[in-house]
Amino acid sequence: MTEPSIAPGRTGGDPRTGGERGPLRRAALPAGSFVVSYGLALTLLSDTFFWLVIPGMLGLVTVTIITLQSHLYRSFRRAAPFATDGSDRRGPVRYHYSVLLRRYLLVVLVGAAMVAVPLALKVKVLYPFVGVGIVTVAFGTRLWLNQIFWMWKCGRVLKVYDFEFRSPLQKSNLRSAGRRSLTLGTDGSPRMSAREPLCSSRWPKEIARGVWFAGDDPFGGVILVPDTGELMCMQPENWSVHEKARQQAGAERRERAAKAGLARKSIS
Template sequence: MPEPSAASGEEPSTEGQATEGQATEGQATGGPRGRLWWAAWLVPGYAISYGLVLPALSDDFWWLGIPGMLGLACVVLVALHVLLEGPFRGAVPYATDGTDRRGPVKHHYKVLIGRYLLLVAVSGPMVVVPLAVDVRYLYPFVGTGLVALLLGTRFWLPQILYLRKCARVLKVYDFEFRSPVKKSNLRGNGVRSLTLGEGGSPRMSAREPLFSDRWPRGIERGVWFAGDDPFGGVILVPGTGELMCMQPEVWAAQDTARRQAAHKRREKARQAGLARKSI
């Protein structure tokens, strides 16, 4: 049975939930180490690829530029993945017990916007400085900077879109606790399949705005759910604080349940942007 959010005045069951400090310990230590590890490979990889591109500026060794350009493209793609699609790196500054609906959204916006600004701060000078000083051997920076900025924007905009979906749902629905969570599948870009509780909830297709490629720690013990099962909703992971927007994985299978839902439920789903399949 679902349990009400603590905001409703009733005490929810918290058995199996970790505290924020405990649940984020692995992220606080694993995130930075992961990025340092990647940097140890990406920086030399970029330098070697850049060195191979330089002979391409001459007429004699242009063929060396082919593996160099491929290497630069690979480095840029991996760097964008590490920068834009990583999980939280520390304890979240909001309650993860279902009492706070605005805090998770605000923090996710802060993280995503901060990552994009870092991308602009790195890519912008790579484009502007070589053109300003007009040094021929710096021109490969222009290409990688433009590619990083364009692809980074392309990867970042869907993250903001899914976060906006979460924000819209949380303006309408309160949280209730669902346990356990059955993890079914994890695909790329934060797409995953899961089932909430044991009360006949349909298997959901969930999308995490951070697009992390890992399951949040302890999610199998239960999550806070805001929404309506046949229409979908949002989950908040206790402790780690990730948000995921979700809808039934097989949308057509819930058509009857949605049609038979009371007018008030259907109206709330419409206000929350859940009246049609969008995830």
């Protein structure tokens, strides 16, 4: 198998594709929407315009959900602190878990503060924050548990299979919450449905040049992106089409796939 033309463990450079807006510009619209919605929510204290509290709270909830997704669904913005050359199966798993945990702890701390501070101070104009805090923790937990689930699936596969380099990678489509379709190499590998635990809305930079794959094509597996270090778990998109290949795989391969959680279709 031909090795990649760049050093797989290299960690320099911008890990993302395409241009990005500055942080202040990205935050301007949500911040403005939050302020307007908060003002409407305060009409709860009015005897005349109290009905405006409904669109106000809806606006606050919407901004909160968008902000949570932006925070939890971020791609890596730093160089991967582990080997991305296929030699390390545990490092990527540990790092993904640590990143997801840190992000979630921040969500819980902010949400808890939003609930506790207004109730402790008993300041009525701060009471809308109580609702925002509850939504922050509840919805943030839901998003985070989904990420942890896909991370667990990646980790389960990497306990069974070693990495091998596959090139090129053909990108088919990119959907929401880390869903995407891709094809590995040019040797008849099936088109795969992939899920990225980070739930990023972008393709990692230069992923088309090749990835490290751990798994068995007709059953699925996990890819590690060289340089940037993202993991994705995947299975054949047209599962039934490859049923014959799975049946002919042999007892040992089927047993390994079952141990890795790939014997049944679970990724779509």
